[in-house]
Amino acid sequence: MKKQRFIYSSRLTTALTAVVTAFFFFSCKDNSENLVSFSYDPESVPTLITDSGTQLISDSGITRYKMIYDVWMVFDKAKDPYWYFPEGLYLERFTPDFEIEAIVKSDTAWYFTEKNLWKLKENVHVENMEGEQFDSDELYWDRKNGRVYSESYIEIQQKESQMKGYGFESNEQMTDYRIFKPRDARFPFVDQPVSEAPDSLSTATPVSSDTTDVPGENSPILLIEKEEGDK
Numbered sequence: 656m657k658k659q660r661f662i663y664s665s666r667l668t669t670a671l672t673a674v675v676t677a678f679f680f681f682s683c684k685d686n687s688e689n690l691v692s693f694s695y696d697p698e699s700v701p702t703l704i705t706d707s708g709t710q711l712i713s714d715s716g717i718t719r720y721k722m723i724y725d726v727w728m729v730f731d732k733a734k735d736p737y738w739y740f741p742e743g744l745y746l747e748r749f750t751p752d753f754e755i756e757a758i759v760k761s762d763t764a765w766y767f768t769e770k771n772l773w774k775l776k777e778n779v780h781v782e783n784m785e786g787e788q789f790d791s792d793e794l795y796w797d798r799k800n801g802r803v804y805s806e807s808y809i810e811i812q813q814k815e816s817q818m819k820g821y822g823f824e825s826n827e828q829m830t831d832y833r834i835f836k837p838r839d840a841r842f843p844f845v846d847q848p849v850s851e852a853p854d855s856l857s858t859a860t861p862v863s864s865d866t867t868d869v870p871g872e873n874s875p876i877l878l879i880e881k882e883e884g885d886k
Contacts, residue, residue, distance in 0.1 A: 697730065697732035697733050697734075698730065698733045698734065700730075701728040701729055701730050701739070702729055702730065702731055702732055703728070703729040703731075704726065704727070704728050704729075705724075705726070705727040705728075705729075706725065706726055706727075707724070707725055707726075708723075708724060708727065709721065709722065709723050710722045710724075710727075717751055718749060718753065719748060719749050720746060720747065720748055720749065721746070721747040721749070722744065722745070722746055723744075723745040723746075724740050724742070724743070724744050724745070725740075725742040725743060726740065726741055726742045727739075727740060728740075728741065731768070735767055735769065735770070736767070736768045736769055737765050737766060737767045737768060738765065738766040738768065739764075739765055740763065740764040740765070740766075741763060743760075743761065743762050743763070743764075744759070744760070744761055744763075744764040744775075745758075745759075745760050746758070746759040746760075747759075748827075754784075755784070756783075756784055756828060757781060757782065757783050757784070757827075757828065757829055758780075758781065758782040759775065759779075759780070759781050759796075760778070760779070760780040760781075761775035761776060761777060761778060761779045761780070761794075762776065762777035762778045763775075763776040763777050764776070770799065771797070771798040771799040772795065772796070772797050772798065772799070773795065773796035773797075773798070774793075774795055775793065775794045775795070775796065776792070776793050777792060777793075778790075778792075779791045779792065779793065779794045781794070781803075781829055783828060783829035783830055784828070784830070785830065786814065787811060787812065787813050787814075787829065788811070788812040789809060789810070789811050789812075789823075789829060790809065790810045790812075791805050791807050791808065791809040791810070791823070792807045792808065793805055793806075793807040794807075794809075794823075796827070798827070801826060801827045802824065802825075802826070802827070803823075803824070803825045803826070803827060803829065803832075804823060804824045804825070805822070805823045806821070806822055807821070807823075808820070808821050809821070809823045809834065811832070811834070818834055818837060819834075819837065819838045819839050820834035820835070820836045820837040820838045821834075821835065821836040821838070822834060822835030822836050823835070
């Protein structure tokens, strides 16, 4: 009797195992059939999105930049990896002594990480240490070569003058720059009064009566009219 129960129990266990295995197999098969293959475009789908933040960026172990943004999207799987700031960017560049060297603002910005290149677009505003202001619709900042440039229209507001034109190139500090096609530049007009001409009557030097100058050089010449009848 015990032997029969053991055989019955063994057969039941084997049957349950077979049922569970079959169920698992068909379940996996059904799941695999229901899976949808997923593919994405690394050029348009970011690998990371960060909202509303402040980021400090160091260069050679020294903090050189501070970024303030509303949305920061990272496309590090793209063919040309880049960061994207669709809702604007505020950037400060520091000197090695941690003084603000330049301020940059724009409505939209891209940073191409491998090229070390910034592309700033729409309402681009830059200020340098001297208080000069640069406004343009588009500006490129080549950090690799230490160069800032643009082919768009740009206005430069200096302390007492204004420069306008198309095409721009500068160093990173925005202190050594030029406009290739200047237009309507305004420079301060310095109103200097014209000096008065000397009054010959009031400034003439009187001739001394005891002068010893040689006649014909500095001494006065007297003209005497001869009357009729005088011989």
